[in-house]
Amino acid sequence: MIRAGTLLLGLDLAGTAVFALNGALTGIRVARVDIVGVLTLGMVTALGGGIIRDVIIGYLPPATFRDWRYLVVAATGALVAFLWGRRLDRLSFPIEVFDALGLSFFAVTGASKALDAGLGPVQAVILGAVTGVGGGTIRDVLIGRVPTVLSSGLYAIPALVGALITVVAAELGLRGLPAALVAVAACFAIRLVGIRFDLNAPAPPGLPPS
């Protein structure tokens, strides 16, 4: 049987790798960056959300600085993007799928860690979503664009759903692999449906959707 700690770590490292790859590819595509920029943007995308969460819950140094594996996995993902970015860029669909998986892992682990730190359920849902979307938000600010999460697509909403399921399950006494899988699957499915049908979150009334 997989222990909860090992499960969280595995999901976290998998999410870290795909976020680093995706963040670095976005950097190469949108901005004119050198190897320092590619590595920085990949690592910020991969580690930023978890660092914000750990700062807020007061778990310092953050998990990603206690365990060198996060740093190495993130740097490796970014380096792969640096070396083979042109070829990977043609695979945009698979990369969106991996990114959706990273989002799902981070939303679930983020909410779990907030609960473990003794925060309330509302806070844990918010911090789960922040863990999922925070890194990409910082990346977008660094490359000079309004974070895409604020304006288009379904990105924060699946993260909120995944975090909410995690928190509700924990309140009912259900923690561990089955609850985590359901929450990851829900977030992942909503995100993929959003991509496939090009769904957007509602815009303010009276304004056309972007």
Added chain:
Amino acid sequence: MIRAGTLLLGLDLAGTAVFALNGALTGIRVARVDIVGVLTLGMVTALGGGIIRDVIIGYLPPATFRDWRYLVVAATGALVAFLWGRRLDRLSFPIEVFDALGLSFFAVTGASKALDAGLGPVQAVILGAVTGVGGGTIRDVLIGRVPTVLSSGLYAIPALVGALITVVAAELGLRGLPAALVAVAACFAIRLVGIRFDLNAPAPPGLPPS
């Protein structure tokens, strides 16, 4: 008699509500954001300054994550802006007045909390101002504009004055409602005079004011 704790909490929650409203309205006006963006920008504007202050004084989780009321008040303020933004936008003068009130509350509570945490007077003045202007600064970065606090109007200066009065009063042994009211009133008055007469802080010598 109102206890200092209740006073601080009341000022803080009032400031949170108006900042969330104002931040969300600014987001709707300047960027093309969906409901996620409106809620995020409102909450960041309302909570960002206090979170920066609490991170720096090492009070983690920050006050806004210990007490769910901050999160609910901020989300409610942003939701009101989302639903009735078009109508509220015509009220720009009243909203600037409320925002000036929020700035005043935050500058005073921010300086008080820094002193309570044992920081020195210089640091408390700076952190009071940061509490007041920090959230709007992050919001402006997220929507892709140079923070207005850096370039125009009298915004940081009234916050610094409010924080300074709070710190000087505390050094003289005067804490509680009367000192807080004087500090809030001074910040509020300077801010309103600045809006009314379109005053700006001095620009670097040799350059025309912006």
Added chain:
Amino acid sequence: MIRAGTLLLGLDLAGTAVFALNGALTGIRVARVDIVGVLTLGMVTALGGGIIRDVIIGYLPPATFRDWRYLVVAATGALVAFLWGRRLDRLSFPIEVFDALGLSFFAVTGASKALDAGLGPVQAVILGAVTGVGGGTIRDVLIGRVPTVLSSGLYAIPALVGALITVVAAELGLRGLPAALVAVAACFAIRLVGIRFDLNAPAPPGLPPS
């Protein structure tokens, strides 16, 4: 004999002064800022990297908020830029030299402090570089440009080398003035060679360098 603590403090304050000057001058040149903006950008450039480092290692309040000298030195550097910016701007070469010195001091002190806080060697190298480049990165985001460290010049790489030498020396039991001087000199020399010969870090394969 200079004690390690005094050495660290001296390097840190010298770096703070030149970074504040440089950050404030950049703000005046690139954005239309008033005195609040000049002081903010100077102080953020000077203090930002150290604050990020101290937040990540959990040393709160950060060093720059425990000791008012950091705040006063940073504010003074920014004020000098505000008053005499036009004249200083003609001295762009000397200011780049001072900035290179600030970068070198910060990379070395940042890595040392991370080791002192018990972080591992990989983390200390990264945090040394973050201490050096973090403040300028925040400044660039605030004035609305993609941080120059991501796209051009040799800036993060000398910082990484200075931090790496510091960490390797510490692992070999060599701490104190001689090791610090070698690390500072290496970072400084690489940075100056980079400026002189206009060197850039490698761009992603298949793309022209920027």
